Amino acid sequence: MPDAKFTPFNMLALLAGLIFAIFPIFWMVSTSFKLRSEWVTSPPTWVSSAPTVDNYLTILAPQILLDRRGGTQQHGDEGFGGGKDDAAGGAIADFLNRSAWPGIKGSVIISISATILSIVVGLMAAISISRYRFGGNFTPFFILAGRMFPPIAIAIPFVIMFGPGIFDITDTYFGLIVAYAAVTVPFSTWMLKSFVDELPQEIEEAAMMDGYSRWRAHATVTVPLIKGGIIATTLFIFILNWSEFLFALVLTYTNVQTIPVTLNKYFSATEGTLYGVQAALAMVSIIPLIIVGFFIQKHLVRGLTLGAIKR
C-alpha cells in the first residue's frame, strides 16, 4: 500500500518547493565555475561550457593567475589569466593583488570568538533568568530591546562609541567581536532560556541536594542535559555572525575584514560586479557551515530528559 503522505500532488508540491530552495545554490555553484563571458548572458548559461577554477584562484591564490599573466599565453583560456582579458587587465589586476584570505581569516577569528562569547554570556543569562528569576519580568524583555530597532539604527551609536573619542576600537578584531556578541546575546539568551525552561528544575536541584554547589550543579547537570540546545544555538549564532555585513562594513576600514565585506569588494567601476568570483567566495564561505552542520546534526535531537521525571 502506498504511503498516504506521498500522493502525486504532494510529490509535485514537494518538488516545486525543493527546486525553489535549491535553485539559488545551484546557480551559485554553477557560476563559480563559469568563464567570465558566461556570468551574465542572455539566454542564461546554465552550466559552463568549459568549467574553470580561475574564480577560486582569484580569491585563494591570485599569485598563480599573476604568474600566468606574466608568462606566455599558451593556454588561450578565457579566465583572468588568459589573454582575452588583457584589455581589461588593469582593473582586474587590482583584484589579483587582493586575495580573500584576510577576509576569511577575519571571519573565522571574529565569528568563532563572538559566538563563544555570546553563548557563554547567553547561557549564564538564560540560567539566571530561568532559574533565579533574575531581573524579574522586565529584564528578559529588555534584553530583546536591541533587536527591536533596524540594525542600521543600532550601528550608528556603535560607530560613535567605537570611535577614537571613546573606546577607540574601530577596525580591530576585539571591537567587532564585542559588537557581534552584543548583537547576538539577545538571541542566545532567549534560545537557551527556552531549553533551560524545558529542563525540569528538580534535576539540578537534586544535584545540589546530592552535594554540588549551584555552579557545579549547573555545569555538570544543566549544561550536559541541554547540550543539543546549546549546539543548535551555537550553530545559529555562528551563522548570524558569519554572514553579518552591516557592522563589519561600518566598524572596519582595512585592518580587519570579513567575508561578507570582502565579497562586496569584488566589484569595480569598469568591470562591474565579478559574479563568478563572488560565487566562488560564497562557495568557500558555506563549506565550513556544511561540514559543521553535517557533523552536529545527530546532536540536534530533543527528548534527552526522557525518564528523568514522572509524568
Add this chain to the structure above:
Amino acid sequence: MSEPVLELRSISKNFGSNQALRDVDLVVPHGSLIVLLGPAGAGKTTTLRIIAGLEAPSSGEVFIERMDFTKHQPNQRDIAMIFDNLALYPNKSGYENIASPLRISRTPKDEINRRVMEMAELMKISHILERTPATFSGGERQRVALGRAMIREPRFYLLDEPLSSLDFMLRIDLRTELKRLQQESGRTFLFATPDYTEALALADTVCVLIEGQVRQIAKAQELYDEPIDRDVARFVGNPPINIVPARLTRDNGTANLAIGSMNLVLPAEMEHGLPSSVSDVEIGVRPEHVRMVGADSAESHLTGTVNDLEPLGMHTTVGVNLGGVNLFFTVPGVQEFSDGDSVEMHLDMESILFFDPATGRRLS
C-alpha cells in the same frame, strides 16, 4: 522526645502578593517520621524547599541541629530530598544515579561499588543498574530515587509526595517498605503527602498544613478523633465527616441540640465541655457514628429517608435525609436500598464534634 534535628521558627513565604506560608513552626525530633499533610497548594512543597535551601523564606528561621541554617546553600545543609517528580539524572545509568552523592563526596571507588550494590540489593533493583531511567518502570524509578537518597547518611530526609503517581498496589507496597526502612535505620523522615490514609499509615506525628498555616500537629489517631478545626476534620476521613448547622439550647441543666427539625438531648458530659455562651454551632458527625438500627431498637433512633447510595464493596455509603438534614453514613457490605426507603438511624451523641460556625474552631 529526643533532641530536634530540625526546627522551623515562624517561617513565612510570599510569592509576589500571594502568601504561601504563614508563621509555620515545626519541630522534627531525631529519628522520627513526621508527615506533612495538606491539600494541593497548601504549601507542603514550599516548606520542604525552604528546609532544603532551594527556596529562601521571606521571614523566619530554619534551625538544623540547633544551628541557624536559614541562609545556607542546599549543599551545605547535608539533607537528602526525594522530589515529587523524582528528578533522576536522565543521562546516567541506574548505578550512576545511585552512586552520584558518593561520587560528589569523593568516596573511594571500591566503597562506592560496595555501597551501591548493597543499596540495589535492599531496593531490589540490582537488575536495572546498567540501564538508563528512560527504560525504568514507575516503581523502579521510585526505588532508584530512594536509593540515591538513602545511600548517604544525611541529617534527615525530605520526601515530597514520592508515591503520588504510582498505582495503588505499588503505592501500598512501597509505603510499607518506606516505613520499615525508616524504623530499621532509625533515620529521620519528613514526608509530605496530600493523602490522609498515607499519613495515618506512615506517621508517628502528622502536621496538617492548610492554606499555608500549620493547623494541627498531633498523633494520627488524635487527628481523626479530635481535629482542631472544621478544615482538618473535613480533610481527614473518607467518606468525609458530615458537617451540619445546629442550635444548642439549655434549659434547667439539660441541653438540647436542634438539627433541622430534629431535637436531641445532649448527654450532660458533652454539655460540660462546651462554653456556656454558645448557641449556634456546627456539628461534625463521622459517617461511622451514624448507625442503622431496627425500628424496635431500645436505643434512641430517628427516622430518615434514603436519598443517595454508593456501594463500595467493603461497605456502602448511604445518604439519608434526617429531619431535613442530609447525612452520609457507611454500612458494612452491600446493602439493598432504593431512594425513598425509610430507615431508622441512631446518632452516636458522644462522638459529635462541635465547631464554631464563624471561625471553624472546635468547641468541645
